[in-house]
Amino acid sequence: MRKQPPMKQSSPDNYQSPKESINILIPFLDKSWTIWECAEGKGNLVKAFKEKGFNITGSDIITNGVDFLDNLTPPKFDCIVTNPPYSVKEKFIERCYKLNKPFALLMPLTALESEKRQKFYREYGVQLIIPNKRYNFETPDGKGGGAWFLTMWLTWGLNLPKDINFVNIR
Numbered sequence: 001m002r003k004q005p006p007m008k009q010s011s012p013d014n015y016q017s018p019k020e021s022i023n024i025l026i027p028f029l030d031k032s033w034t035i036w037e038c039a040e041g042k043g044n045l046v047k048a049f050k051e052k053g054f055n056i057t058g059s060d061i062i063t064n065g066v067d068f069l070d071n072l073t074p075p076k077f078d079c080i081v082t083n084p085p086y087s088v089k090e091k092f093i094e095r096c097y098k099l100n101k102p103f104a105l106l107m108p109l110t111a112l113e114s115e116k117r118q119k120f121y122r123e124y125g126v127q128l129i130i131p132n133k134r135y136n137f138e139t140p141d142g143k144g145g146g147a148w149f150l151t152m153w154l155t156w157g158l159n160l161p162k163d164i165n166f167v168n169i170r
Helices: 044-051 086-099 115-124
Strands: 034-037 055-058 079-082 103-108 127-131 136-138 144-146 151-156 164-167
Touching (some): 044 055, 044 079, 079 086, 086 103, 086 115
Parallel strands (some): 034 055, 034 079, 079 103
Antiparallel strands (some): 127 151, 136 144
């Protein structure tokens, strides 16, 4: 198993997703699916999905030693939904495509950049759900803070109505 250093308080990878971030994604998910939240962190998304009645399994190298990038036998799942550590976003995107199951990754818009990522998007396809506002992520000190960047749900296999979907959030 690949060793990952403990999360530092100032690490950009230590920002937890707000529960409401799944609201714009839910209309595109099948309620019968088992969702794998493979970068669970504190479990905000897992809790949010459970509250909405979804079957979800969570894992995280920090909380239970399951490393999404190196795990050759993932749990039984139908769809991946996660906010991966942005420092390894390219590896997460590549792994998701290789698992060949629907996925939705909460990513900064800059995840569209890079020659390697664009190669994946051209080869496999990509669909986006872009909110009109920034989410308030839980910061390492436990307080919520507005991200300085706009995020999107980068998806594949969800059969969205358009490739780019702009959604208003309250």
